[in-house]
Amino acid sequence: MFYLIGLGLGDPTDITVKGLEIVKRCSRVYLEMYTSILGCPQEELETFYGRPLLLADRDLVEQGADEILSGAAEEDVALLVVGDPFGATTHTDFILRAKEKKIQYKVVHNASIxxxxxxxxxxxxxxxxxxxxxxxxxxxxxxxxxxxxxxxxxxxxxxxxxxxxxxxxxxxxxxxxxxxxxxxxxxxxxxxxxxxxxxxxxxxxxxxxxxxxxxxxxxxxxxxxxxxxxxxxxxxxxxxxxxxxxxxxxxxxxxxxxxxxxxxxxxxxxxxxxxxxxxx
Amino acid sequence: MFYLIGLGLGDPTDITVKGLEIVKRCSRVYLEMYTSILGCPQEELETFYGRPLLLADRDLVEQGADEILSGAAEEDVALLVVGDPFGATTHTDFILRAKEKKIQYKVVHNASIxxxxxxxxxxxxxxxxxxxxxxxxxxxxxxxxxxxxxxxxxxxxxxxxxxxxxxxxxxxxxxxxxxxxxxxxxxxxxxxxxxxxxxxxxxxxxxxxxxxxxxxxxxxxxxxxxxxxxxxxxxxxxxxxxxxxxxxxxxxxxxxxxxxxxxxxxxxxxxxxxxxxxxx
Missing domain, CATH: 3.30.950.10 (Tetrapyrrole methylase, C-terminal domain)
Incomplete structure (x- = not known):
């Protein structure tokens, strides 16, 4: 399953309980922070989640959908985004790429600007x-x-x-x-x-x-x-x-x-x- | 402190980690469910939070601001709303009433429709x-x-x-x-x-x-x-x-x-x- 999880706007505790549970059990978790930023650095999120995150920068998100989605049909992979997953066209596009690859997806909403x-x-x-x-x-x-x-x-x-x-x-x-x-x-x-x-x-x-x-x-x-x-x-x-x-x-x-x-x-x-x- | 906490749209786990921590430590927690509804009954929220909730129905929210805000200058009181706290005029009005009474307030955002x-x-x-x-x-x-x-x-x-x-x-x-x-x-x-x-x-x-x-x-x-x-x-x-x-x-x-x-x-x-x- 591929998860697109909104982090909200402020600090690590703005993730929903549902989102946090998913983050903890995924094989790989990517963090996207170029269309917006949180009020805290990546390390603070990693400490709060108790797991490492892979930084998904602009190049990886826009050209690396294959890499991020790889294996998501068999295991759980998440992409974390600031705000809500439907705030940026990039993320909507990502869901379409997942569908093309017949990968199931779920969205966890959150506050956005x-x-x-x-x-x-x-x-x-x-x-x-x-x-x-x-x-x-x-x-x-x-x-x-x-x-x-x-x-x-x-x-x-x-x-x-x-x-x-x-x-x-x-x-x-x-x-x-x-x-x-x-x-x-x-x-x-x-x-x-x-x-x-x-x-x-x-x-x-x-x-x-x-x-x-x-x-x-x-x-x-x-x-x-x-x-x-x-x-x-x-x-x-x-x-x-x-x-x-x-x-x-x-x-x-x-x-x-x-x-x-x-x-x-x-x-x-x-x-x-x-x-x-x-x-x- | 008076807290206005958004619950998001779906089930009990859509509350943010920040929101849940506040709910657990408040003296009184009111639940407003007449401007919108969640996908679960009050009892399910109470079980998930591990505490009782006071139902804030239309009469209480629109005429009972005094009752809900009572004591909020000295102790922590929360009002839980479906979606985001700024989704309904009623809640914006509530914040103004808190300010009038010189009660500090904080808002915990969440997804809304x-x-x-x-x-x-x-x-x-x-x-x-x-x-x-x-x-x-x-x-x-x-x-x-x-x-x-x-x-x-x-x-x-x-x-x-x-x-x-x-x-x-x-x-x-x-x-x-x-x-x-x-x-x-x-x-x-x-x-x-x-x-x-x-x-x-x-x-x-x-x-x-x-x-x-x-x-x-x-x-x-x-x-x-x-x-x-x-x-x-x-x-x-x-x-x-x-x-x-x-x-x-x-x-x-x-x-x-x-x-x-x-x-x-x-x-x-x-x-x-x-x-x-x-x-x-």
């Missing part, structure tokens, strides 16, 4: 399409996520913005060489994301700026959701672009313009601005 | 606003959820439809009496939900029917997500309205018209129709 984001008090059912904000470089500055935020705002939906993670990215220079060299890991901060968003907002015409999204619009910056050190701040885009929320991972929410009184009351805990009647 | 719905293979980030489909009666047939599904379809987003749950609803006749009597619990099925949806679709004009949503549109029926007996079926609205998915809870997804090839490949596992090039 897609539902834990409710911790800021904005109601989950009112979120529209989720966007990803990618790191810009000198030549590549995609801004299509802005149109999705705009559409959500126009129809009074909140937007969760997932911020870019660069783990085990080959350096451009090494791509041509036999031996890849990797860039140091980078995790986009809320400040970086809001700076990029402000750049886009400034490019758009004045009318749109004033009605849909502008530098005075509210946003929610979240860091380390589900960890003991979780931090949430509510402020304007302009102020948020100068705010340091500490270590990774960060997430950003652009709330709908009209919020329920309970949502406003909840967000107010994290704001210095008076949110009642705030309308930008 | 809002992220576990990814099990059908549709990508979570492409879901738009979530809708709730309420039971109709002779005089009250609300259909505002249809406009939200339509908006999501127009902008190529999937829609998760949460189906009505009636637990501990007073009978209309008993509302005037001193002693309330309750209706038997009811859980809306995928068949009932699609029947209501078909009724709305038939009322709309022919043009709209043909382009946005009609009886040949695809939908995904899900039952008991996260349980061992989980069942997923992909079919047209018309066929789904005649399909029995077994015991509760049921959920329904109306996919976007354009899907990613990986989404189509995943859904195909649950369909007898050929989904490639299907376009209704």
């Amino acid at each position: 897609m539902n834990a984001i409710g911790c800021c008090g904005l109601q989950l059912y009112k979120f529209g399409e989720t966007v990803s904000i990618p790191y810009w470089d000198e030549t590549w500055k995609p801004d299509s996520f802005y149109d999705k935020i705009k559409l959500n705002r126009l129809h009074n939906m909140h937007t969760l913005c997932l911020l870019d993670i660069k783990v085990k990215e080959p350096t451009p220079e090494s791509l041509m060489r036999r031996r890849k060299e990797y860039q140091p890991p980078r995790f986009m901060t809320v400040a970086e994301a809001t700076q990029q968003l402000m750049t886009i907002v400034e490019k758009k015409d004045a009318l749109e700026r004033n009605t849909i999204l502008n530098e005075l619009s509210l946003c929610v910056g979240l860091a380390r959701v589900g960890h003991d050190s979780q931090s949430i701040i509510v402020n304007t885009l302009r102020e948020m672009s100068q705010t340091d929320l500490g270590g990774p991972l960060h997430s950003l929410v652009i709330p709908a313009k009209e919020m329920h009184p309970l949502e406003v009351e909840f967000l107010q805990q994290y704001a210095t601005l008076k949110l009642e009647d705030y309308n930008h | 809002m992220n576990a719905i990814g099990c059908c293979g549709l990508q979570l980030y492409k879901f738009g606003e979530t809708v709730s489909i309420p039971y109709w009666d002779e005089t009250w047939k609300p259909d505002s959820f249809y406009d939200k599904i339509k908006l999501n379809r127009l902008h190529n987003m999937h829609t998760l439809c949460l189906l009505d749950i009636k637990v501990k609803e007073p009978t209309p006749e008993s509302l005037m009496r001193r002693r309330k009597e309750y209706q038997p619990p009811r859980f809306m099925t995928v068949a009932e939900a699609t029947q209501q949806l078909m009724t709305i679709v038939e009322k709309k004009d022919a043009l709209e029917r043909n382009t946005i949503l009609n009886e040949l549109s695809l939908c995904v029926g899900l039952a008991r997500v996260g349980h061992d007996s989980q069942s997923i079926i992909v079919n047209t609205l018309r066929e789904m309205s005649q399909t029995d998915l077994g015991g509760p809870l049921h959920s329904l997804v109306i996919p976007a018209k354009e899907m990613h090839p990986l989404e189509v490949e995943f859904l195909q596992q649950y369909a007898t129709l050929k989904l490639e090039d299907y376009n209704h």
Whole structure:
């Protein structure tokens, strides 16, 4: 049997009891930590589980499905992922590869940023399409996520913005060489994301700026959701672009313009601005 | 300390290790099971935890915050909820009540239908606003959820439809009496939900029917997500309205018209129709 097990978001004890029982009895257990990260290193997980883990890095997950799934028809093999197994397309694809090989699979669900984001008090059912904000470089500055935020705002939906993670990215220079060299890991901060968003907002015409999204619009910056050190701040885009929320991972929410009184009351805990009647 | 602990979706072992440790050491532990249900009875949870639970029914949760929170400034009290603590407005409100009373709180996240719905293979980030489909009666047939599904379809987003749950609803006749009597619990099925949806679709004009949503549109029926007996079926609205998915809870997804090839490949596992090039 092949098991895809979600680890949740925080520390080793965020695994479910069901997940832990499976981890303990599997022949091989792989740990995937490049589409997201936990708040603890691999060694801490190994100590807690009382067993060694095989690190499944980007190369192994994207090209090594055969290796990971090998023998899973006869023995128990698990792949551990941060959050919930259906959070990343990579994992959905993995299940299809298992099916192709006629390997039975089971999924153990857990919290992921897609539902834990409710911790800021904005109601989950009112979120529209989720966007990803990618790191810009000198030549590549995609801004299509802005149109999705705009559409959500126009129809009074909140937007969760997932911020870019660069783990085990080959350096451009090494791509041509036999031996890849990797860039140091980078995790986009809320400040970086809001700076990029402000750049886009400034490019758009004045009318749109004033009605849909502008530098005075509210946003929610979240860091380390589900960890003991979780931090949430509510402020304007302009102020948020100068705010340091500490270590990774960060997430950003652009709330709908009209919020329920309970949502406003909840967000107010994290704001210095008076949110009642705030309308930008 | 007041703890709000998510139980996940399936059986007692879906609680996290962190959640279980807290449950074991609390002075009082309440179990809320009217906004959703687990796949097991209260007694099974009590046996697994090795401790008694206090049932927090609708009346106690909505009017008894004082009772549940009583003493939580000095001792540990927990409220267990199905799924994740931020899945229902009631629980968000509970946290605000704790804050008012200057009671510290902690949340233990878990999977909820809002992220576990990814099990059908549709990508979570492409879901738009979530809708709730309420039971109709002779005089009250609300259909505002249809406009939200339509908006999501127009902008190529999937829609998760949460189906009505009636637990501990007073009978209309008993509302005037001193002693309330309750209706038997009811859980809306995928068949009932699609029947209501078909009724709305038939009322709309022919043009709209043909382009946005009609009886040949695809939908995904899900039952008991996260349980061992989980069942997923992909079919047209018309066929789904005649399909029995077994015991509760049921959920329904109306996919976007354009899907990613990986989404189509995943859904195909649950369909007898050929989904490639299907376009209704």
